[in-house]
Each structure stands twice: as structure tokens, then as C-alpha cells.
Amino acid sequence: MKRGIVLASGGMDSLVTTAIAKSENDEIYLLHINYGQRTQDRELLAFKAISDYYIPKDILILDLAYFTQIGGNSLTDRTIEIPTNQLSDQEVPNTYVPFRNGNLVSIAASWAEVINAQSIYIGAVEVDGSGYPDCRKVFYEQLEKAINLGTKEETNIQIKTPLIDKTKSEIIQLGKSLYVPFELSWSCYQSSVKACGVCDSCLLRINAFKRAGLIDPIPYAVEIGWTD
Amino acid sequence: MKRGIVLASGGMDSLVTTAIAKSENDEIYLLHINYGQRTQDRELLAFKAISDYYIPKDILILDLAYFTQIGGNSLTDRTIEIPTNQLSDQEVPNTYVPFRNGNLVSIAASWAEVINAQSIYIGAVEVDGSGYPDCRKVFYEQLEKAINLGTKEETNIQIKTPLIDKTKSEIIQLGKSLYVPFELSWSCYQSSVKACGVCDSCLLRINAFKRAGLIDPIPYAVEIGWTD
Numbered sequence: 200m201k202r203g204i205v206l207a208s209g210g211m212d213s214l215v216t217t218a219i220a221k222s223e224n225d226e227i228y229l230l231h232i233n234y235g236q237r238t239q240d241r242e243l244l245a246f247k248a249i250s251d252y253y254i255p256k257d258i259l260i261l262d263l264a265y266f267t268q269i270g271g272n273s274l275t276d277r278t279i280e281i282p283t284n285q286l287s288d289q290e291v292p293n294t295y296v297p298f299r300n301g302n303l304v305s306i307a308a309s310w311a312e313v314i315n316a317q318s319i320y321i322g323a324v325e326v327d328g329s330g331y332p333d334c335r336k337v338f339y340e341q342l343e344k345a346i347n348l349g350t351k352e353e354t355n356i357q358i359k360t361p362l363i364d365k366t367k368s369e370i371i372q373l374g375k376s377l378y379v380p381f382e383l384s385w386s387c388y389q390s391s392v393k394a395c396g397v398c399d400s401c402l403l404r405i406n407a408f409k410r411a412g413l414i415d416p417i418p419y420a421v422e423i424g425w426t427d
Numbered sequence: 428m429k430r431g432i433v434l435a436s437g438g439m440d441s442l443v444t445t446a447i448a449k450s451e452n453d454e455i456y457l458l459h460i461n462y463g464q465r466t467q468d469r470e471l472l473a474f475k476a477i478s479d480y481y482i483p484k485d486i487l488i489l490d491l492a493y494f495t496q497i498g499g500n501s502l503t504d505r506t507i508e509i510p511t512n513q514l515s516d517q518e519v520p521n522t523y524v525p526f527r528n529g530n531l532v533s534i535a536a537s538w539a540e541v542i543n544a545q546s547i548y549i550g551a552v553e554v555d556g557s558g559y560p561d562c563r564k565v566f567y568e569q570l571e572k573a574i575n576l577g578t579k580e581e582t583n584i585q586i587k588t589p590l591i592d593k594t595k596s597e598i599i600q601l602g603k604s605l606y607v608p609f610e611l612s613w614s615c616y617q618s619s620v621k622a623c624g625v626c627d628s629c630l631l632r633i634n635a636f637k638r639a640g641l642i643d644p645i646p647y648a649v650e651i652g653w654t655d
Binding site for chain 2: 259261262263264265266268269270271291295296297298299300301302305306308309310312313332333335337338341342344345346348349350351352
């Protein structure tokens with residue numbers, strides 16, 4: 200029995216990753232984590248809609264208060280402003296939540312060991328992504344080794360990052376070919392009714408749809424200027 | 428400025444580790460995590476007493492509900508019985524909380540990145556310990572690599588496991604030489620007033636004191652038969 204856990208934020212990348220995991224496993228398990236980020240209620244709604252669509256064997260929704268306690272980033276600390284209308288070049292943007300993905304994959308590893316899942320899927324994107332250090336392929340390769348050294352002999356877990364080398368528009372195209380319901384996903388870092396259209400995450404998403412020649416089905420608070 | 432974070436459970440090994448970290452750093456930071464284990468209230472009391480003794484620069488006390496949600500171990504699942512009067516031989520005992528230490532060190536890494544700490548200390552013991560896979564030296568070596576690949580370029584974190592190769596009685600002797608207040612620590616897995624004296628953790632602790640030729644200052648519910 201092939202079992203895969205998917206880290207499902209409610210965003211576009213994890214949505215496409217869920218579709219891939221669904222096609223590669225007998226059972227999928229969705230792990231969603233509220234970590235105190237500004238739009239966590241909206242992301243949870245997106246997650247639930249996506250979960251209803253893909254019918255996982257089980258879901259786990261966790262609340263982590265500690266990223267707010269630790270701070271040091273604009274997603275969990277409301278006193279740090281989220282950058283808008285700019286995609287950072289080389290520097291790590293302040294929306295980077297310190298070692299967040301290391302934490303999330305570790306939680307998934309604990310769950311995987313208990314339910315005998317062989318794979319953990321995460322929709323991290325390295326090249327065309329956010330510039331976050333915990334989205335790098337080398338990181339996941341090393342973390343996979345660490346997980347297998349830190350769990351029981353009989354536990355064998357692969358970290359699968361099917362999107363890591365893809366551009367954002369390739370991800371959209373792949374999602375389209377897998378008939379993913381993009382309208383159910385949510386990416387915006389700061390708004391919950393209409394996506395702001397100006398934060399890092401909105402900009403990456405909008406650019407991706409534009410380059411893929413498609414129109415994003417979710418509502419935006421600003422005029423995007425889609426062209427068919 | 429040398430800053431070290433110590434994972435401080437309130438137990439004996441992390442107590443000795445705290446003393447070592449204190450001697451090696453300009454500032455220490457203590458991280459204590461309630462993860463739903465049976466004796467978490469008692470461990471928290473022990474942690475607070477130890478914290479008052481060593482006067483860290485800062486402390487962080489976190490509540491993690493998810494190990495209870497994930498289950499699969501006798502520390503967080505009250506329906507699984509804690510083994511007594513036996514130290515497991517080769518098999519991993521059911522008190523192993525799946526990949527717990529991987530999770531705890533990941534949290535410490537997030538905090539370390541924010542406060543610019545260079546070291547994370549954990550009092551894991553491999554040879555003479557619990558038999559938990561997340562107490563192995565190779566695991567921490569690998570996890571350190573992963574953490575440094577998953578955090579910012581300027582972040583450089585060492586995982587320090589000063590007790591990993593020591594026997595439990597060597598740890599007691601080392602603690603004695605560092606004048607650690609053993610009476611403040613708590614190790615028992617199942618009781619909070621007097622230590623049960625029969626769980627894995629009590630047995631390891633009692634044997635350690637006996638082999639070191641010392642008397643454990645904490646109260647036990649059963650007659651231990653200390654010999655000077």
C-alpha cells in the first residue's frame with residue numbers, strides 16, 4: 200500500500216503537488232498547519248475545499264503558536280510590513296519564516312512514521328520561487344537523510360519535491376493537465392476576501408498565470424490586466 | 428557574542444547539558460516544550476527551577492498539541508501502557524515519540540536563526556540511553572547539515588550533543604563536577620509527586636546514580652536500596 204503525506208497549505212503549489220501525490224499513491228494524507236500566518240483562516244478554508252476535492256484517507260490540521268512566539272518574519276509578526284509590488288532579487292525576503300519548512304517536514308515525518316507512509320510531498324519551488332532557503336533541493340536531500348537516521352530502522356521515508364525545478368508557469372501548465380481546481384486555492388499573504396495582488400506571493404502567482412497564458416480564476420483587489 | 432540554545436526538558440541529561448552550555452557561551456537560551464507527555468506539568472516545574480538556577484538570557488516555553496494528535500507512543504497516548512521494570516534490549520520502546528527530537532531541534536533552529544545563536548545543545552545519549560533512534564550521533568550530524576542548507580547563508584548552526592557518547596554514570600559524575608542541582612530535575616515518565624522508580628526513564632536514572640556511587644536526591648515511590 201503506497202501512502203503519501205502532502206503538506207497542503209491551500210496554495211497553488213501544494214494543490215498541484217496534491218494532484219501529483221494522488222496519482223502516485225494508493226492513499227494520500229493531507230497535513231495542514233496554521234502557524235499564525237496572517238491569512239491562516241483563509242488558507243484553512245482553501246485547504247478544506249481542496250481536501251474535499253481530493254478525498255484523502257485522513258487529514259491532520261495543526262495549530263502551531265510558536266512561529267508567532269519566535270517571530271522574525273512578516274507573516275507571523277504584524278509589526279513587520281509585508282513587501283509589496285516587488286519581487287526580491289537575491290536577498291531573502293522578510294516573508295521567510297525561519298526554517299519553517301524544516302519544521303513542517305519534521306511534523307510530517309512523525310506522522311509518516313506512525314501511519315507507515317513512505318513519502319512526504321512538499322510543493323517547494325527553488326528556481327522560480329520565493330528565494331527562501333528552505334525551498335532548496337539540496338536541503339530536502341539532506342533532510343531526508345536526517346529523517347531516516349532519526350527514525351526506526353524499518354521506517355523509510357522519501358521527501359518528494361515534484362515542483363522544485365519547475366518554473367511557476369510550468370507548474371500552472373502541469374496543474375492544468377491534471378485538471379486541478381485552481382479556483383479553490385489561496386496564495387495571498389495579506390488578504391482573505393480578495394487577493395491583494397501586490398504581495399510576493401500574489402506577484403509570483405499572477406506572473407505564473409500570465410506566462411502560462413491563462414487567467415487566474417480567483418478574485419483580486421486590483422486590476423490585473425489579464426490578456427487571453 | 429557566543430549564544431547557545433539548550434533544549435531543556437527538566438530531566439537530568441538536559442540539566443547537565445545546560446551546565447555545559449553555560450560554561451561554553453556568553454548567553455544561554457532555554458527552550459522547553461510541553462508536547463502532551465504525561466508528566467508535562469511536573470517537567471515544567473523542574474524546568475522552571477533549573478532556569479531560575481542558571482539564569483538564561485531568555486526562555487521559550489512552547490505547547491505542542493500535535494504529538495498527542497499523531498499518537499503512536501505511550502508518552503502522549505494514555506491508552507498505551509508504559510513498560511515498567513524492564514529496560515528494552517534492542518527494540519525501540521513504546522516510549523519513543525516518533526521523530527520527536529527532530530521536531531524539537533527544528534524548533535530550536537528557527538529560534539536560533541532569529542536570535543543569532545550559533546549552537547543548539549541537546550542532552551541526547553546514544554550508547555547507554557533509551558534506544559531511541561533520534562538519539563543517535565549520526566542523526567544529529569546529518570540534521571546539522573540539513574539545517575544549514577535550509578536556513579539563510581549567514582546562519583550557521585552547530586548541534587552540540589556533549590553527552591551522546593557518555594554512559595549514564597559518567598553523566599552523573601560530570602554533573603557532579605559541574606555542581607549541577609540534580610534535586611531540581613525530573614525524569615519519571617508517569618508520576619509527578621514521587622518518581623515511580625519503575626519506568627524506563629527512572630530505571631536509567633537510578634542505575635546511573637548507583638553506578639556513579641551516589642544517591643539520587645529526588646523522592647521515589649518505591650524503595651530503591653541505595654548503598655553508599
